[in-house]
Amino acid sequence: MYDLQGVKELYDVVIKSTYPIEMGNRKIEENEVIAAFDNIQIGGLQEIKLRTDARGGFDNRSWVYWETTKEMPLSFT
Numbered sequence: 001m002y003d004l005q006g007v008k009e010l011y012d013v014v015i016k017s018t019y020p021i022e023m024g025n026r027k028i029e030e031n032e033v034i035a036a037f038d039n040i041q042i043g044g045l046q047e048i049k050l051r052t053d054a055r056g057g058f059d060n061r062s063w064v065y066w067e068t069t070k071e072m073p074l075s076f077t
Contacts, residue, residue: 010040010076043076 015035021028028034048070053062 006042006044008042010043011038013037013040015074040076043074046073046075048072 013036014033016031016033017028018030020030050068050070052066052068054064055062057063
């Protein structure tokens with residue numbers, strides 16, 4: 001499932017890593033700044049979720065539901 005949310009006019013935007021990442025020959029540490037912007041005019045944040053359920057019983061109905069966020073792509077200008 002896809003949930004799309006958008007914003008306009010963001011100021012002083014800083015994108016940081018949440019865990020150590022290796023990109024090519026460069027290692028980015030946790031909380032290291034990846035990109036910084038003075039102004040973002042329009043931004044769209046799309047949340048991709050994975051939904052799972054546990055089924056069973058006489059009529060095989062769903063008893064427990066799990067919902068986890070797989071990724072959140074960010075697009076902006």
